[in-house]
Amino acid sequence: MLDENGNQLGIMTLAQARQYAYDHGVDLVLIAPQATPPVCRAMDYGRYRYECDKKDKEAKKKQTVTEVKEVQLSCRIDTHDFETKVNHALRFLGAGNKVRVCLKFRGREMAHQSLGHEILERFAQACSECSTVEKKPVLEGRQVTMFLAPVKQNAK
DSSP: OBOTTSOBOOOOOHHHHHHHHHHHTOEEEEEETTSSSOEEEEEOHHHHHHHHHHHHHHHHHHOOOOOEEEEEEETTOOHHHHHHHHHHHHHHHHTTOEEEEEEEOOGGGGGGHHHHHHHHHHHHHHTTTTEEEEEEEEEETTEEEEEEEEOOOOOO
16 A cells, blocks of 8 residues: 555555545545555545646647648649649648648549549649658549648757
């Protein structure tokens, strides 16, 4: 058994441990039930839960959530539209989000899949300064998808 400060009190029976906790006005908490003998600690359980919640809240504040934004292209996209989509993707990547680039084939465009792959390669090349290709272009049904991830900046 451990006391409030973490000092070992030795091996006690359950009744002795309960009596110790009652005399000192603290709770008896089972820490390691699978150990032989089981390890208990005398502590203020409410304060312990409060500190654990506080640590969890701090850890949650520090973690970052990355979203996956989507940019849709077509086989017959014009240069200005292409540049606009690249600018959208660069803005998403600058904010730290991943970008999913989809190129949808309509009708007989499926016969010219190489055009779609060329457009996606050109898109990846245009975004190469602030992104890396996380997943190469893959044909899934009638669309080709590619994932871009933002480049990590070490010099902050």
